[in-house]
Amino acid sequence: MKWPGELPPRNYRVAVVDDEDNNLLLFRVSLSEAPLDVETFPSGQAFLDSLSGGRIPDIVLLDVMMPYMDGFEVCRRLRAQPMTEFLPIILVTGLDDTEFTIKGLKAGADDYLSKPFHPLELMARMRALLRVSLLTEELKTKNVLLSDDKMHLEQLVKERTSELEGLTIGLVTALEKANEMNDSDTGLHLLRVSNYSKILAKAMGLSKDTIFKISRYASLHDVGKVGIPDQLLKKPGTLTAKEFEEMKLHTVYGYELLKVAKVDVVAQNIAYCHHEKFNGTGYPRGLRGDEIPVEARVVAMADVFDALTTKRCYKTNYDLETSREIFLAESGLHFEPSMVEAQQDCWNQFAEVLGNYGDDNQSK
Numbered sequence: 037m038k039w040p041g042e043l044p045p046r047n048y049r050v051a052v053v054d055d056e057d058n059n060l061l062l063f064r065v066s067l068s069e070a071p072l073d074v075e076t077f078p079s080g081q082a083f084l085d086s087l088s089g090g091r092i093p094d095i096v097l098l099d100v101m102m103p104y105m106d107g108f109e110v111c112r113r114l115r116a117q118p119m120t121e122f123l124p125i126i127l128v129t130g131l132d133d134t135e136f137t138i139k140g141l142k143a144g145a146d147d148y149l150s151k152p153f154h155p156l157e158l159m160a161r162m163r164a165l166l167r168v169s170l171l172t173e174e175l176k177t178k179n180v181l182l183s184d185d186k187m188h189l190e191q192l193v194k195e196r197t198s199e200l201e202g203l204t205i206g207l208v209t210a211l212e213k214a215n216e217m218n219d220s221d222t223g224l225h226l227l228r229v230s231n232y233s234k235i236l237a238k239a240m241g242l243s244k245d246t247i248f249k250i251s252r253y254a255s256l257h258d259v260g261k262v263g264i265p266d267q268l269l270k271k272p273g274t275l276t277a278k279e280f281e282e283m284k285l286h287t288v289y290g291y292e293l294l295k296v297a298k299v300d301v302v303a304q305n306i307a308y309c310h311h312e313k314f315n316g317t318g319y320p321r322g323l324r325g326d327e328i329p330v331e332a333r334v335v336a337m338a339d340v341f342d343a344l345t346t347k348r349c350y351k352t353n354y355d356l357e358t359s360r361e362i363f364l365a366e367s368g369l370h371f372e373p374s375m376v377e378a379q380q381d382c383w384n385q386f387a388e389v390l391g392n393y394g395d396d397n398q399s400k
Contacts, residue, residue, distance in 0.1 A: 048166060051093040052076045053083045053110065054128075055102045063097060066155040079103075080110035092119060094169070095162055098145070100129035100136065108143040115144035122172055124165035128153070134263050134289070141296045224393050225342055226255040231389045232338035239378040242330065246302075253303035254335045257310045260290025287311055287320045305329035310336045313370045325372070333372055337363075337379060340370070345390055356387055 050072050052063045060076040067074050075093070077083040080102055096114070100107035107127050114120040127140040130151040137148045147161050234251040242250070261269060264286050268279055275283060290307030309323060309332035316324030328336075344359040354362070360383065367376040379386070 047071050047073045048095065049073045049075065049093040050095055050097065050162070051083060051086075052097045053080055053102075053107070054097075054099040055079055056099075059099065066158055070159065080105040080107065084110065084113060087117075087120065090119075092123065095124040095126070095166055097126050097128055097158075097162075100127055100131060100140065107145075108139060111140065111143035111145050122169065124162075124169045126161060126165065134285070137263070138289070138292055141292055146296070225346070228342050228346075228389055228393050229257065229335065229338045230254045231393070232341055232386055233335050235382050235385045235389070236334050236337060236375065236379055239382045240330075240334070240375060242334075246331065249300060249302040250306075250331050250334055253300060253306055253331075254338065256290070256294065256299070256303050257306050257335050257339060258286060258290065259293060259307055260286035260288065262293075263289035284311070284319050302329075302331050305332050306335050308332070310339055312336070314372050315369050318370075333375060337371055337375055341379075341386060346394065356383075356390075 048071075050067060052060060052074060054060050054063070054076070055078055057078075060078075064074055064076070075086075077086065080098075081104065083096075098107045098110055107129070111125055111127070114123055114125065124147075125145045126147045126149055127145040128149045128151060129136065140148050146165050149158060149161060230251055233254040234247060237247040237250045264283060268275070268283060271279070287308055287310070291304050294304045294307055306329075308320070309328050312318035312321065312323040312328045312332060314325060314328070314333070316322050318328075341359065341363075344354045344362060345356065347353045360380070363371065363376055363379060367373045
């Protein structure tokens with residue numbers, strides 16, 4: 037096994053923290069063929085003690101269930117120290133439970149890997165985090181240059197902005213792809229929702245920057261569904277009350293994922309609030325009126341329009357005229373009245389997008 041490309045060639049220091057000898061051996065074997073300097077620790081405290089000498093690893097593989105100090109607490113302590121604040125951390129556990137995943141991300145972990153894992157998956161996740169870490173360090177260095185040498189200010193700012201934009205675009209694209217792979221109906225749905233959202237945002241007279249961000253991030257509205265089981269996502273027919281409560285969590289999962297990934301707050305708001313309703317009867321927080329971020333209100337209308345006008349494994353579609361009547365009936369209830377009016381003004385543009393990118397065009 038060779039170390040994946042796109043990283044500067046050197047021996048990266050990997051700290052593996054696990055209280056079971058068999059697991060430590062498994063990690064050593066999994067990483068043995070890559071140019072890595074692997075150091076193992078039998079407890080979280082032993083690892084934390086090793087940092088006192090200033091020997092900081094490049095990445096940490098951290099078990100969750102350990103006695104005395106579990107992986108979550110180790111994460112929190114690492115994030116509380118300036119020297120390890122941005123240290124890449126992968127939590128590794130046999131607990132395949134979304135609740136533990138969210139808890140780990142909140143504690144400060146960058147990624148979460150369930151046992152048993154494939155060595156290639158482990159290497160791929162490590163490579164991705166190391167790449168981001170190296171770019172972060174490079175940005176820190178350039179920030180120092182910005183303060184030390186004002187003559188290079190403009191050029192360095194351009195470079196830093198370009199790198200950040202590249203990272204954001206790459207991250208958003210990866211999340212979109214993960215979302216698309218999770219649901220065969222998603223590809224054209226994301227394209228349509230982005231177009232509907234852009235049209236409606238323009239019709240509402242929002243700023244150019246807001247329109248751009250809504251158009252860019254609308255496709256991430258359902259990214260949290262990567263945490264919902266396939267059998268629930270693709271279930272034909274109506275969900276049970278319990279299943280619907282579980283489905284609702286995709287808004288929380290999406291928000292947490294985008295927040296941890298440090299994607300723009302507009303994207304976070306869209307993922308978190310696109311199922312809120314204008315009259316306060318939506319979820320997950322029951323927000324009302326202007327409490328709902330405008331970007332989420334826009335994407336909610338785009339998403340519902342697409343849901344009404346396209347077929348899915350669990351439902352048929354409505355024609356455009358029936359869909360129009362539904363939106364008018366929901367003005368002031370599900371949707372902001374002024375947005376419904378704006379949508380009616382650009383209804384033909386919505387219909388044009390549906391005609392160009394409908395599911396019947398999947399093979400074109």
